[in-house]
Amino acid sequence: MTVVTLVSALSLAAWLWLLLARGFFWRTDVRLPAREEPDDWPPVCVVVPARDEAAVLPASLPSLLAQDYPGRAEVFLIDDGSTDGTGELACELARRHEGLPLTVASPGEPPAGWTGKLWAVRHGIGLARAREPEYLLLTDADIAHAPDSLRALVSAAGTGGFDVVSQMARLRVESVWERLVVPAFVYFFAQLYPFRWIGGGRAGSGRGRATRTAAAAGGCVLLRADAAERARIPDAIRHAVIDDVALARAVKGTGGRVWLGLADRVDSVRPYPRLHDLWRMVSRSAYAQLRHNPLVLAGTVLGLALVYLVPPAAVLVGAATGQGTTAALGAAAWLVMAGTYLPMLRYYRQPLWLAPLLPFTAFLYLLMTVDSAVQHYRGRGAAWKGRTYARPDAVAEEGRAG
Incomplete structure (x- = not known):
């Protein structure tokens, strides 16, 4: 030989x-788990960190404001030092589109040891705590949600007893390079973090490899507020560049349950037309x-x-x-x-x-x-x-x- x-x-x-x-990382049938709608819908605050996102905000923010959620919900867009009028545009979009109330705030420049996104998330969670939410939806400024996205996420978390329910948004695939690179990006991610292993039992429960594998997709993360406090989110991961995986590990490390799967109607609107x-x-x-x-x-x-x-x-x-x-x-x-x-x-x-x-x-x-x-x-x-x-x-x- x-x-x-x-x-x-x-x-x-x-x-x-x-x-x-x-x-079975290659299978794409891991979608939102079976769920039942609660009798009493818990309050939710949506936190959107945004830096120079004026180009994509008109295609994403209205979808959040238009959420068909039976309970109390509010959106906090945190303008992370934008120079393109992101904050002003968000206020204008809120005036044009009826729906959930929107608060736009800015935390200022992040201190040493913090990434800008997590500093913005920290500020948004701080504002949200005054509303005493049961859940926090952390979503990026380039993510568009179907009208029932929030209620589906909350129902899945409540039914399955999950502290984190995260969906990997469907990325845009239109240009030649997007067709070649984008599906492979999700394929490689699933190979590193098999979705079936993530949704296992609590850490230390002895239920096998699933308890040791943790990941989330930062574009769409529903996080139970008390789990965020136990895991000290985002302070405990303040320097993480890959913040979604770090968040899931922190929550699972404190005994929380995490679920991650592919999205059906949560989409990224950000274009990547060139290989660069x-x-x-x-x-x-x-x-x-x-x-x-x-x-x-x-x-x-x-x-x-x-x-x-x-x-x-x-x-x-x-x-x-x-x-x-x-x-x-x-x-x-x-x-x-x-x-x-x-x-x-x-x-x-x-x-x-x-x-x-x-x-x-x-x-x-x-x-x-x-x-x-x-x-x-x-x-x-x-x-x-x-x-x-x-x-x-x-x-x-x-x-x-x-």
């Missing part, structure tokens, strides 16, 4: 393990996901190469050199890979012939991840809308020095 054949066999073995032993836009979206946090660890980065690059790049390479090498076994192993791995990608393409209503192109998309993600590390060491890592955030350990060192 040649080295190429052995590596091809390892790649196929990896895909068989992913297919059968990774929580998508590249920046991924690379700004990819190295943070790897805990800024060069060894983890190296392992990730090797893993991506083995799982996604070896199969097509084995087919080409095997065909060119007459090594039928190598070509067959590579083809089998590529077939399993494409097959697991088909459900996500269907969910995004994309042509199924995109499935065999997943190795190319994975190669782009590999380059984005490496670029994220390069930008980090150049001092430009985790940059977003004019701000650059230090890694958490650097923040801690500054605090001790002060």
Whole structure:
């Protein structure tokens, strides 16, 4: 057996393990769980952090104001130092669209050790506490909700006893690059955090791997207010660049229950028409996901190469050199890979012939991840809308020095 054949066999073995032993991450049927509407609807406050979001706000904010929620609900839009008139536009939209009451406020610049988004969320939660809500809906300024979104989230949380119910909004897929990159983004996320593992029992309950896996999708997070206090949200995660996963871990770490699934009628309206836009979206946090660890980065690059790049390479090498076994192993791995990608393409209503192109998309993600590390060491890592955030350990060192 040649080295190429052995590596091809390892790649196929990896895909068989992913297919059968990774929580069926490739399935797209994890949607809002069974729910019953309560007799008495609990009060809810919606917190929307927004920084320079005037371009998308007209397509998203009216959907929040128009929520058909039988209980008491209120929206707090926190303008995080916008320079494009985001706050003024939000007030104008509230005047034009009848619905839930809207409060627009600004917390000022975040202090050292805080990301701008979480500083805005902290201010919004502080304002919301005066209304004594039972639930907080944390949603991004680019997310549009169906009219029954809030009542469905609250019903699911109450019926299932969840402290967090989060839906991964359906991202926009219109440009060529969005078609290539966006469905794969959700596919890779589900591979890292299998949704079926997340919705398990309370931490420490002994119900297996599900209790140790925690994640949320920051665009749509319904959070029980008392769970937020127990987990010290957002103070406990104030420096987190990947704040949605950090939030879910903090809640689960204090004994809370978390549920995450795909959305049916919660959509992102933010466009990513160019590869540059998508590249920046991924690379700004990819190295943070790897805990800024060069060894983890190296392992990730090797893993991506083995799982996604070896199969097509084995087919080409095997065909060119007459090594039928190598070509067959590579083809089998590529077939399993494409097959697991088909459900996500269907969910995004994309042509199924995109499935065999997943190795190319994975190669782009590999380059984005490496670029994220390069930008980090150049001092430009985790940059977003004019701000650059230090890694958490650097923040801690500054605090001790002060």
